[in-house]
Amino acid sequence: MLTAQQKPYNQKLNNCLLRKKDITLVVKREDLLHEHISGNKFRKLYYNVIEAREKGYDKLLTFGGAYSNHIAATAAAGNELGIKTIGVIRGDELGKNLEKTLEKNPTLGFAVSQGMQLHFVSRKAYRQKNGPEFITNLFQLFGKFYLVPEGGTNELAVKGTEEILTPEDDSFDFICSAVGTGGTISGLINAAKSHQKVLGFPALKEQFLHQNIAKYTQSNNWELIRAYHFGGFAKIDKKLVDFINMVNSLHNLPLDPIYTGKMLFGIIDLIKKDYFPKGSKILAIHTGGLQGKAGMNIRLKEKRLPLLKS
Numbered sequence: 055m056l057t058a059q060q061k062p063y064n065q066k067l068n069n070c071l072l073r074k075k076d077i078t079l080v081v082k083r084e085d086l087l088h089e090h091i092s093g094n095k096f097r098k099l100y101y102n103v104i105e106a107r108e109k110g111y112d113k114l115l116t117f118g119g120a121y122s123n124h125i126a127a128t129a130a131a132g133n134e135l136g137i138k139t140i141g142v143i144r145g146d147e148l149g150k151n152l153e154k155t156l157e158k159n160p161t162l163g164f165a166v167s168q169g170m171q172l173h174f175v176s177r178k179a180y181r182q183k184n185g186p187e188f189i190t191n192l193f194q195l196f197g198k199f200y201l202v203p204e205g206g207t208n209e210l211a212v213k214g215t216e217e218i219l220t221p222e223d224d225s226f227d228f229i230c231s232a233v234g235t236g237g238t239i240s241g242l243i244n245a246a247k248s249h250q251k252v253l254g255f256p257a258l259k260e261q262f263l264h265q266n267i268a269k270y271t272q273s274n275n276w277e278l279i280r281a282y283h284f285g286g287f288a289k290i291d292k293k294l295v296d297f298i299n300m301v302n303s304l305h306n307l308p309l310d311p312i313y314t315g316k317m318l319f320g321i322i323d324l325i326k327k328d329y330f331p332k333g334s335k336i337l338a339i340h341t342g343g344l345q346g347k348a349g350m351n352i353r354l355k356e357k358r359l360p361l362l363k364s
């Protein structure tokens with residue numbers, strides 16, 4: 055079983071915008087659950103590793119991009135529990151000079167340090183990763199394994215993310231979360247009370263999300279706000295970097311550049327535009343992902359943009 059290192063707590067933010075608009079904004083610090091299995095990835099792996107153990111698997115296999123929070127989290131979970139892990143990574147060019155890749159890429163370097171075995175595939179092959187041929191090929195290569203989907207989303211993952219909200223959160227009117235595959239927001243939707251509305255801030259431009267979420271949920275108390283992906287997955291600009299650094303120094307709240315930074319930027323912008331009624335109480339979920347800052351800083355440096363401060 056995965057063990058949390060620190061209990062998440064609700065951090066109330068305070069500034070003149072919030073006072074002026076009469077809005078309560080609180081951040082649930084799920085990022086503190088575990089140093090290396092952060093936030094929603096801890097929640098999503100929790101019941102999956104129990105299932106893998108119970109069914110007698112000694113190996114987890116999963117998929118991800120080169121900077122994936124899910125890859126880092128799965129590697130750390132495997133290390134902690136003594137289960138082997140295999141990461142199928144998008145981009146076969148990365149495997150050509152592994153030493154250099156690991157040196158340059160903090161996420162993959164970390165995954166290997168946790169004992170994860172990396173298997174690089176071309177972008178074209180990666181797109182077929184849910185097809186039967188691709189999976190059969192992986193079974194031939196690695197033998198029996200417990201398969202965790204990309205981003206970690208399945209029924210058991212949603213069951214885990216249903217545990218993010220606690221009874222003390224009943225007083226909030228809005229629950230906000232960053233969205234990737236939609237697993238995390240599905241759990242929040244299932245756990246939210248009928249008077250609460252769940253707002254999702256997709257980090258990707260893609261449109262398939264609605265179906266994904268509908269697959270795991272029944273209620274209609276949710277909405278996706280698509281205006282804050284900053285051009286697409288892992289895209290970033292100076293405005294976002296400055297915002298993340300400002301929040302860090304003003305509120306002592308570290309945000310990641312792929313998910314939580316964009317979500318909070320969106321929430322603040324919506325508050326400025328009077329999206330939320332006066333007196334609203336908003337709970338924003340900090341889903342973690344801070345390991346992604348180091349990799350982003352390497353790319354920001356190459357682009358000569360300001361860096362994310364730690």
Ligand SMILES: *Cc1c(COP(=O)(O)O)cnc(C)c1O
Pocket residue numbers: 093094095123124205207232233234235236237238239310313314341342343344
């Ligand atoms: C993976 C991730 C998400 C997206 O979660 P989904 O369940 O795939 O929607 C959000 N925030 C952070 C920090 C993540 O690492």
